[in-house]
Amino acid sequence: MNRGIALIVLWLALWAPATSFAQEDVGDPEVASLRASFEYGKYAEVLERAGARIDRGGLGEDDLVELHKLAGLAAFNLGRTEEAQRHLRALLRLDPDFSLDPFVVPPPAVAFMEGIKEDMATELEFLRQERRLRQEREKAEYERRERERVEAEVQRRRAEELASQVTVRTVEKRNFLVNFVPFGAGQFQQGRNSLGIVFAATEGVLAVTSVISYFAYESLFEERPIELDNVLDEDGRASITIRYIPTSRERQRDTWQLLKLASAAGFYTIYALGVVDALYHHEDQVVRTTVETRETQQQPSGNRLKSSTSVSAPPRARARPSASVGLYPTAGGLGAGLTLSF
Structure with a gap:
């Protein structure tokens, strides 16, 4: 069998x-x-x-x-x-x-x-548990090594980025006399553009108003010659020209004169406030520290002021706001205009 x-x-x-x-x-x-x-x-x-x-x-x-x-x-x-x-x-x-x-x-x-x-049932069950524990440990070890590998890669890339970067110190020289220039020039120099725009616009409006009032007041005058007896001349007569404002224009005269004085007073008041504010916040030089890549550092950046370390102007300088007042002839007299650039 x-x-x-x-x-x-x-x-x-x-x-x-x-x-x-x-x-x-x-x-x-x-x-x-x-x-x-x-x-x-x-x-x-x-x-x-x-x-x-x-x-x-x-x-x-x-x-x-x-x-x-x-x-x-x-x-x-x-x-x-x-x-x-x-x-x-x-x-x-x-x-x-x-x-x-x-x-x-x-x-x-x-x-x-x-x-x-x-x-072998009992022994095999024990071996299964031991095997599961070993697999879990191997999995945890693999995940740990993977995390360490990723962290090492991140650190390596970070080190490469830092190696390709340089620290740039920017020194900005500021002129003290600019603080006395009207139309917010001191504020613009200090980088406080919002306040500079307020001063420039306010002073510009007051200046234009004062100029217009002045010419409007002057336009009220009239000229009139007057004949006088002059015993020193052979013919015994002399002539002079006088400027005056007719009584019928008295109300216009008072209005334009008041507006002219008020706008002038307001202009100088705002101007004085701007000067005081600019002097209070004035600094002879401002140092800024930036980080640039070597590629950016190699690009031309215009005139730069170098200190003992790397000193340069800001890589992207923005045009500062400016204000200007101009006079121009018109058919009936003279006009004035205010120009603001941002």
């Missing part, structure tokens, strides 16, 4: 397709050779060579699993149960969840393997 079972097992093993035991390509070339020998039924040779190769060591886990499987099945087919159990137990200790494929391996061998797994 036992001899008949052994013949059936041997026939099923030989009947299996040549590719039945083909698995993932392993690293050791001798493993592939042993698999081919097993498929040709050379079980004694496979058992001996597999044991010798395992004893030499230097194999990966996948190769060890494959060799123990081939040796265990070869020993089982040869009827050497103890050796089969030893190899299959070693296989399960490497991979507690390993199972033989029932479509490839004969049922007696599969049943033999399942019996070994039942006997």
Whole structure:
């Protein structure tokens, strides 16, 4: 009876397709050779060579699993149960969840393997837990190394960026006399453009109003010659010209005169406030520190004032607002205009 079972097992093993035991390509070339020998039924040779190769060591886990499987099945087919159990137990200790494929391996061998797994149930459960813990540790270690790699890459790029940058000290010289220029010149020099625009617009309106009032007041005058007796001349007469404002224009005279004086007084008041404010905030020089790349540093940036370290003007200087007042002739007299540039 036992001899008949052994013949059936041997026939099923030989009947299996040549590719039945083909698995993932392993690293050791001798493993592939042993698999081919097993498929040709050379079980004694496979058992001996597999044991010798395992004893030499230097194999990966996948190769060890494959060799123990081939040796265990070869020993089982040869009827050497103890050796089969030893190899299959070693296989399960490497991979507690390993199972033989029932479509490839004969049922007696599969049943033999399942019996070994039942006997080792407690040990295999412990090995599974240990394996899960090891995989979790390996995963955590891999993630840690990956984070360190990313951080190192970030630090390297940051170091390259810092190496390509230079610190530039910008020294701006400010003229003290500009503070006494009207139309917010002192504020514009100090970079306080909003306040400078307020002073420029206010003083400009008052100045234009004062100029217009002056010419409007002067236009009220009329000229009239007066004949006088002059005993010193031969003909005994002399003539002079007088300028006067007719009584009918008295109301216009008072209005234009008041507007002229008020606008002039307002202009000088605002001008004085602007000067005081500019003097209060005046600094002889202002130092600014900026960071530029070497490419920007190499570009021409106009006239720069260099100190003992790198000193330069701002890379992009904006045009400062300015104000101007102009007079122009008209058909009926003289006009004035205020121009503001931003």
